[in-house]
Amino acid sequence: MQKLKHIISTTQLLNRPLQEHLFASAAQMERDDAQRTLARPLSGRILATIFYEPSTRTRLSFEAAMQKLGGGVLTVENARDSSSATKGESIADSIRVISGYADVIALRHFEEGTAKIAAKMSPVPLINAGDGIGEHPTQALADIYTIEKELGGREGLRVALVGDLLYGRTIHSLLPLLCLYPGVQIDLVSPAQLRLPAKYIQHLERKGVNFRESDKLGASIKSADVIYVTRVQKERFESPQEYEAIKDVYLIDSKIADKLKRHAIIMHALPRVNEIAPEVDSNSRAAYFRQAKNALYIRMALLNYLLA
Structure with a gap:
């Protein structure tokens, strides 16, 4: 089973062995979390959540997930209005910069296809957290x-x-x-x-x-x-x-x-x-x-x- 670098589209997740691996991992983590025995394998790693559209569940669950696994979080909650995008910075340049600060990026954007473009520019794993009317x-x-x-x-x-x-x-x-x-x-x-x-x-x-x-x-x-x-x-x-x-x-x-x-x-x-x-x-x-x-x-x- 070849390991994915980015998670951009559901078409990448049509592999049944990969689904079974992720489902088994999720179930085990839920059990460990309930018993307060959860491991912290991502200690020292950083997730950047960059959201150009409003979100509660997706953003917070990504951030909680990273922290439960021992990692840290950098977040831009309203990147459309409170990031360098307001100055005209391209998504490509933003991702190039942010990837120097984080080990993985969760990106939500208002335009379909942006996650795919961003992933091409990112040396670290990038997860599509919703792109317009495209995918989630x-x-x-x-x-x-x-x-x-x-x-x-x-x-x-x-x-x-x-x-x-x-x-x-x-x-x-x-x-x-x-x-x-x-x-x-x-x-x-x-x-x-x-x-x-x-x-x-x-x-x-x-x-x-x-x-x-x-x-x-x-x-x-x-x-x-x-x-x-x-x-x-x-x-x-x-x-x-x-x-x-x-x-x-x-x-x-x-x-x-x-x-x-x-x-x-x-x-x-x-x-x-x-x-x-x-x-x-x-x-x-x-x-x-x-x-x-x-x-x-x-x-x-x-x-x-x-x-x-």
């Missing part, structure tokens, strides 16, 4: 880890992807991994104006995946093993009126949650706004907070894989 590979890996941890298998799953499928980079990254599941069936549920882009539809067709598109959630409720809900992203719309017209189009409340299979799970990469009612949080099917914690251990496993 570490989130997708955490999502697959959550599905397997919660449901215990891969075969014959029915997964409903609900909400913003046009701009949702978590969905764009997750689909290639779902396509590895034998017999997977995928429901694509979205308003017409937020449908999955054609290139991802074509990928499903090439892989021979059974999928269906709909603007209604009802058909998926009783058959889904996974309901993956996405936020309608206000920041991607050109006008507030466009956003307001569809922001509440799907709402998972307790009535809907109770109609799901007993073993089914509800996932969301968070933050949520109008998609899942707080009353659902106490439902055993609500996996989104467990999903968020799983991402911490997946990112710990990835940092250890890249640096140890």
Whole structure:
């Protein structure tokens, strides 16, 4: 198994032995963390988190992951407005400089493809922590880890992807991994104006995946093993009126949650706004907070894989 230098795209993570290695590592780290026996293999190493877009979970989980493994952190929380980017510095120059201070970089940027450009300039490992409407590979890996941890298998799953499928980079990254599941069936549920882009539809067709598109959630409720809900992203719309017209189009409340299979799970990469009612949080099917914690251990496993 050839070791990766950078983590830029989910396509790099389609290797099943690599997934199994990372999942086993994450599970062991979670057990060790719970027992306060966690090793600190990255002592003396430094992670730089450079975020040109707002983030809570991704940035903090990367930073917590590095610190739990004994490393240090340098962070730029709002690089778009509080870094040398405001003076016109290119991403290439920023990465060249930052790589002299850190052993690994987690980069979030508002433009699709920036992580790939940055990785070419970086002598140290670079992790794509979300690039515009492009990809979010570490989130997708955490999502697959959550599905397997919660449901215990891969075969014959029915997964409903609900909400913003046009701009949702978590969905764009997750689909290639779902396509590895034998017999997977995928429901694509979205308003017409937020449908999955054609290139991802074509990928499903090439892989021979059974999928269906709909603007209604009802058909998926009783058959889904996974309901993956996405936020309608206000920041991607050109006008507030466009956003307001569809922001509440799907709402998972307790009535809907109770109609799901007993073993089914509800996932969301968070933050949520109008998609899942707080009353659902106490439902055993609500996996989104467990999903968020799983991402911490997946990112710990990835940092250890890249640096140890």
